[in-house]
Amino acid sequence: MALADSPSSKATRLRHEDGLWTKLYRGYGQEIVIVCAMIILFVTVGLYNPRFLSPQNLITIFSGNAYIAVAAIGMAMIIITGHIDVSVGALIGVLATISGTLAVSGYPVWVAWLLPVVIGVAVNMVVGILVAYARIPSIVVTLGMLSILRGGLISVTGGAWISNLPPAFLLAQQKLLGIPAPIYIMIALSLLAALWMSYSAFGRSLYAIGGNPEAARAVGIPIERRIVSVFMIHGAFAGLATILFATQLQVIQSTVPPNLELTVITAAVIGGVSILGGTGTVIGSTLASILFATIGSALIFTNVSAYWLRAVIGLLILVTVLADMVRRRRGA
Numbered sequence: 001m002a003l004a005d006s007p008s009s010k011a012t013r014l015r016h017e018d019g020l021w022t023k024l025y026r027g028y029g030q031e032i033v034i035v036c037a038m039i040i041l042f043v044t045v046g047l048y049n050p051r052f053l054s055p056q057n058l059i060t061i062f063s064g065n066a067y068i069a070v071a072a073i074g075m076a077m078i079i080i081t082g083h084i085d086v087s088v089g090a091l092i093g094v095l096a097t098i099s100g101t102l103a104v105s106g107y108p109v110w111v112a113w114l115l116p117v118v119i120g121v122a123v124n125m126v127v128g129i130l131v132a133y134a135r136i137p138s139i140v141v142t143l144g145m146l147s148i149l150r151g152g153l154i155s156v157t158g159g160a161w162i163s164n165l166p167p168a169f170l171l172a173q174q175k176l177l178g179i180p181a182p183i184y185i186m187i188a189l190s191l192l193a194a195l196w197m198s199y200s201a202f203g204r205s206l207y208a209i210g211g212n213p214e215a216a217r218a219v220g221i222p223i224e225r226r227i228v229s230v231f232m233i234h235g236a237f238a239g240l241a242t243i244l245f246a247t248q249l250q251v252i253q254s255t256v257p258p259n260l261e262l263t264v265i266t267a268a269v270i271g272g273v274s275i276l277g278g279t280g281t282v283i284g285s286t287l288a289s290i291l292f293a294t295i296g297s298a299l300i301f302t303n304v305s306a307y308w309l310r311a312v313i314g315l316l317i318l319v320t321v322l323a324d325m326v327r328r329r330r331g332a
Contacts, residue, residue, distance in 0.1 A: 038291055042294070045298040066182035068263055070185065072289055074234030076285040078234050082213070085231075085265075086265070087142040089264065090261070092241055096246035099115065103169040104162060116242040117240060125235065163250065171247045190282055197281070209227070210274075210276075210278035269317060273285060296309050
């Protein structure tokens with residue numbers, strides 16, 4: 001007489017018997033949902049107003065939020081480890097001012113592009129050290145950094161505008177085959193980061209730290225060094241996002257972009273990164289950034305107030321977090 005399957009053996013057998021669609025949904029469910037939502041938006045709004053699907057508008061949708069997508073890559077890594085950074089918007093504002101000032105002061109363009117990345121890494125290295133070794137919660141450290149950066153920027157510059165930027169500095173306005181450079185940069189960085197997170201020992205260790213820090217330490221993962229390193233990487237992505245942000249227009253205002261940090265965090269969370277850490281992908285955060293731009297453009301082309309965008313994003317946050325909680329409880 002054959003013995004009955006145990007619950008664990010049944011679950012294992014069912015996983016092996018799952019079809020390709022089920023496996024894809026289990027691994028990339030949130031990404032699939034976002035892509036489907038964008039397709040529905042494109043079709044629905046395109047039928048209502050065909051100008052929504054014009055090549056120029058599509059390019060604007062994909063390039064306008066590219067800097068948010070790049071910043072969200074680093075944010076996704078931070079949240080995967082179980083931490084958060086609410087100072088990224090202020091950091092990008094400060095770095096944009098530094099970059100623009102260097103550009104109009106006669107420094108080589110490569111210096112104006114490189115220095116924001118270096119400073120972003122240095123600032124976030126300090127944040128990472130305080131979080132990892134001083135054991136200060138990341139929300140507290142980054143709130144303090146937010147106040148320092150925002151207050152310091154306004155005190156030093158008074159919110160002045162930086163104009164007369166040299167044409168060579170305006171990277172985001174460059175095009176290749178009619179497609180703006182930010183789209184290429186966003187796609188390349190997203191793919192490279194996704195591959196690195198999935199197949200490198202460092203990337204996999206970030207999931208282990210966010211999922212179960214005690215188990216990660218038990219298998220020999222240097223948690224403190226990893227946390228400092230991931231904050232530094234996040235600072236590098238913030239610097240790269242700064243270059244795309246600062247070179248979009250002919251001028252730069254020396255202020256912190258309003259709600260930018262919330263938008264970046266939201267892109268990571270709606271993209272499928274669990275706010276509790278341990279799960280998620282950087283591809284999802286990139287897709288969520290594009291979804292925000294698609295929703296914003298759709299509101300304009302349907303004559304709906306753009307202020308509804310914040311309400312829609314807030315609703316998406318609540319639904320995403322609730323779905324994540326349900327998945328975790330079912331998994332437990």
